[in-house]
Amino acid sequence: MNESQSGLRGRTASPADDADRAVLALVTAGQLDALQDLYDRYKTMAYSIALRITSDASLAEDVVQDAFLGVWRNAGRYVEGRGSVKTWVLSIVHHRAVDAVRRRRPTTELPEREDVPPPALQVPDIWQDVAAGLDRAEIAAAMETLSTVQREAIELAYWGGLTQQEISDRTGTPLGTVKSRVRLGLLALRRALVGDEAGFTDPFAGDGA
Amino acid sequence: MTEPRMTHEQARDLAAGYVLGALERSEEDAVRDHLATCTEPHPEFAAFGEVVPALVELGDLELVEPPAALGARIMAAAAADLAAHPRVTPAATPPAPPALSAPAAPTAPTAFPTPAERAQREERRRARTTRLDWVLRIAAVVAIVAVGAWGLNLQQQLDAAQRFDRAVASVIQVAGQAGSKTVILSAGKDSTASGIAAVRPDGSVVLAMRDLPATSGSQVYETWVIVGSEAPVAVGGFPVDSNGIGSFTTRAATTPPGAVIAVTLEPHEGNTAPTLPIVAAGVAIAPPPSS
Secondary structure, three states: OHHHHHHHHOOOOOHHHHHHHHHHHHHHOOOHHHHHHHHHHHHHHHHHHHHHHHOOHHHHHHHHHHHHHHHHHHHHHOOOOOOOHHHHHHHHHHHHHHHHHHHHOOOOOOOOOOOOOOOOOOOOOOHHHHHHHOOHHHHHHHHHOOOHHHHHHHHHHHOOOOOHHHHHHHHOOOHHHHHHHHHHHHHHHHHHHHOOOOOOOOOOOOOOO | OOOOOOOHHHHHHOHHHHHOOOOOHHHHHHHHHHHHHOOOOOHHHHHHHOOHHHHHHHOOOOOOOOOHHHHHHHHHHHHHHHHHOOOOOOOOOOOOOOOOOOOOOOOOOOOOOOHHHHHHHHHHHHHHOOHHHHHHHHHHHHHHHHHHOOOOOOHHHHHHHHHHHHHHHHHHHHHOOOOOEEEEEEEOOOOOOEEEEEEOOOOOEEEEEEOOOOOOOOOEEEEEEEOOOOOOEEEEEEOOOOOOOEEEEOOOOOOOOOOEEEEEEEOOOOOOOOOOOEEEEEEOEOOOOOO
16 A cells, blocks of 8 residues: 555655744744744643643643653754654653653652653654544544453553553563553554555564464 | 663564553663664564554543643743753854843833833833743743852852742742733842742732842831832832842732832831832733733
């Protein structure tokens, strides 16, 4: 499926992406009103993600503040061509929110670092493709392609802030099985959302789930 | 780091957990180090990572607006950060925080301004008061605390800095609320005192001031609100000890945008006309409506 492939790999930036990159360049230069602009664009999404993960309005505010300060200080580390500004910003929010809930849980060790770098992960972004090309019903259908245990593992990881080891402990499932569920669940989502014929093949195919 | 480096296979095994943020942070660091140096391709990271943004769309995320004050707090913190660590990017010149190196602005009032001067000043300020300007005004004083705390070695000075920090925090708290106004208090003639204040919707003024000479006996620093050509209205006085910090909330008053907030040293509480000169003063400014 070449069309989806080119849409994924070589997709041209949307006007929103271009505007975001221009704003981020001004943030890098230390323009405070550019940061305000970026905040206004993504504050609702950022706060909603933080609130969902922390279930604590005050902690969610701290997370969003921390994340946007991270963006403010590290805007120069954003790499163009490896994902949208939106994905980058929201991944920092997610990362900080997970840190916050883990810090609240006494079982997880977290190094007390003053300036945690934002996640280095930046990937080609299908967010806009997904949002523009699919309606809610299709998105729900994509989720349906996951087995219950796969969906549970992904949700505990992404929204619960649990490590794979913690998911294993909590669900009484061997760690290897948890890893497989997470991996196969993400692959199923990928297939449902963008197709995969010419793309990626699971390096672990055949090791069971 | 003395631990053996992560192998290619180990990193590949952790890819799905990595993109979901489901690794211990130490594992995550190890993966990141590996990816930074590995010469072989790791397509699984991009393949899994591409799906992650969609999880937000898929997760039936309930959209909740953050409180309005959060934006103001973030901008104040960013402005303070900028003041403490100026950018050196040559491509663009960041606007300089107006009060970083000199809390006493050159436009400091040295006597009660005439109504005409006040009107002129207010017009000038309105013209250049952007949201950015407003935030910078708040943050500049915070930055002074951050910079000023560096190199302190006397406990008393440290306590003073901490007290001022707390006082500024309560001002910013008020400043971030809807309907509030902000005031930068600049030193008057023969004074080095300065500070920041926020005006609540009921017109009461929350002050944070530093470098005030200590009061003695019945002396107080009195706060005045001056609207247009009307006589100054006393809204409350406070003593100051040797740390020089003033942290005070006045009575409610009529304090519209453009009103002058002034502080004078008075022999006792309850004076109805100010004793000159003014120790510090500034104009109440309403932030432009956001967005």
